Amino acid sequence: MNIQALSAQLLVGLINGSFYALLSLGLAVIFGMLNVINFAHGALYMMGAFCAYFLLNLFGIGYWPALIIAPIVVGLFGILMERSLLQWLTGLDHLYGLLLTFGVALILQGLFQNYFGSSGLPYAIPTELQGGVNLGFMFLPIYRGWVVIFSLVVCLVTWYLIERTQLGAYLRAATENPTLVRAFGINVPRMITLTFGFGVGLAALAGVLSAPINQVRPLMGADLIIVVFAVVVIGGMGSIMGSIITGFALGVIEGLTKYFYPEASNTVVFVFMVLVLLLKPTGLTGRAT
């Protein structure tokens, strides 16, 4: 066994796992409040990366500010999307939300493809995070280590916000019974809008993090979102921690597969989903839905 190669694949797995976790976390939070599976999540992730790219190339604003500005800008776009489109779906079958956001994903991806083609645009690793450290058993590029740790921190902060604060209590309560929460004096529609913006912001943040690793491409989120759907099916959407753990775990499983049986690396998550559905149909952490 080649420890060097194995650890390299594990690291790639952890990075993909970071993106799975950030994206499935956003999907779960949004689904809880809006009962919508946001098919446009991959396209919004892509927009996060493009936003960082524009900030750098049009305004000379670098990586660190982009890490904050891009999620806010794309989050505001999400808020616009919720106010102008999604809010009209209240009371309709969940499936319409999926179809609508699928349409939005097609529009966004099509528009970016028209202007930027399908090839990748480069985005440099910030100077502070260039280079790497030799850990003895592997060479760790600093930027990749940063992505994993920072994503983990963001996930845990989100978990804390939702599970341990008063704001999170409103959110959890409104997921269960929005009518009653509103009757306590809380402006639930505004909370729904902000939640959507927050979930979208998480996707955009993942996009910024991924820009220096995967380049900036109009279709960078198109296939990713399908994998994230599988992650969500595996983890279930009832638990925040469940989404985080499932996301990272599947990234690692994928990384291991890349080392041991590379042919299956892009199917392993789906195969794992089939196994989970056969053995535990409600998902690993999910409640029956």
Next chain:
Amino acid sequence: MLEARQHSGASASPLLEVAGLEAWYGESHILHGVDFQVREGEVVTLLGRNGAGKTTTLKSIMGIIGKRRGSVKFEGREIIRASSDHIARLGVAFCPEERGIFASLDVRENLMLPPEVRPGGLSLDQIFDLFPNLKERLSSSQGTKLSGGEQQMLAIARILRTGARFLMLDEPTEGLAPVIIQQIGRTIARLKSEGFTILLVEQNFRFASTVADRFYIVEHGKIIDGFANADLGANMDKLHTYLGV
């Protein structure tokens, strides 16, 4: 409380004034013009058979029935078109029939959930004074793991914190043991003595007669009769016919 306001009832202007209230659940027309008033400091009970429209009346006042028409005035202000969060912020609090304890919140979170809408809500000490059992269960995990009686107390306790002075309680005694019903009765009496105004929906007439100042009878989505607790004896026969007991 020393400065607890005592109202004679008849002299005060109505705190809540409902006139010609109509409401719909989807296509079905449930309320056909409900008229009644609640004065400040009163405990008023809506009586009636199952499906008469009592719960719908409370929900319509709270603004959580989609389609409603007519007039609901709270402190002289028209609220028929207001959203429920706005109505709550005016000082109206609602305790639903199904109690609405949240499973994803622990007991403390459930208790602390409703935000303060006006100053002067009960402090936690005052609440634990009213409901000593709640204090012991505060660290319990899920709110829904409490017993039915404890859930009911939690559901009432959490709206006392908010500063709202007008409470709507939908069948607070439903499915509870007699000893707990007594405790809830004492709580209502105490809240009344502290100046709270309470609109109650009850099936349990015996319980209602121990706490209410006045009764209204709801039938087929309308108020068909009303009388004070003092005139209860004279109205007993009518009441038996209305309620079919």
Next chain:
Amino acid sequence: MTSITSDPRTPIAIRAARDEATGFVIMTVLLLLVPFSGIYPFFVMQALCFALFACAFNLLIGYGGLLSFGHAMFLGTAGYVSAHASKEWGFPPEFAILTGAAASFGLAVITGYVAIRRLGIYFAMITLALSQLIYFIYLQAPFTHGEDGIQGVPQGKMFGFLDLSNPTVLYYVVLGVFLIGFLIVYRAINSPFGEVLKSIRENEPRAISLGYKADQYKLLAYILSGTLAGLAGGMKVFVAQNASLTDVHWMMSGEVVLMTLIGGLGTIFGPVVGAFIVIAMQQYLAGFGQWVTVIQGAIFVVCVLAFRRGIVGEFAHYFKRSL
């Protein structure tokens, strides 16, 4: 007992059947006349394959309430298998198509068994993920020739005498297959099976309390839908003479949803109308890059927000007809 009362159907049902029969006759006559109209037959043949694909899809969502977001796996699987059977094994067209449909049947049994375990919104995500799994398998499997696809599939002679390389013969064969598939869907919808399916969609707990095994009905609808989508995929191979990854891609799954949505979910003729519109749009906008995708996305948004009945559904609703 008079003959009227002995007819178990209500007057409304009789009128509905009459509307639908009229619609069917008009559609069939129009399609029979296409070769004499000067319309490019290849376009119509392609549209007919997709129309059958969309009718199959509609059976599942329109009557079973199940949104499959991976129906391309049936179209593509049957396409690859039919193409392979025809080109490598020398099967005559009729057997090649049936082999393709049989492969989709098998795939539907397996994926249905997995996907039916989670319903509602999860079902859509699971079917999408499963079809992505199938996509990656075909991307890597040797017999599909990866990115190149299976090219130059011989058209051959159907039943030994129908020369499919003759465009007119091919057209009527495609039309025949389409009509057979269409009538199977129609029959399924109006059978007791279809009635149970609809009642499950309307009120599942009630249907279950009446003793129907809802999951089994849904699985059956899924298998039938997948098999007929396979029939469309097999047929399509003999029109396009190739089988490629495009037909298994998630974009194709999205397109069949779009066709059905434009035409009208749960209408008999909607998927046919929708398929013709989407295919025509692709033809005319072919030179405009990704604008096709943008427009398709916009149509999704407009349909969901303002036009949920679709074209045929709105028409039927306005004129109080059953179509």
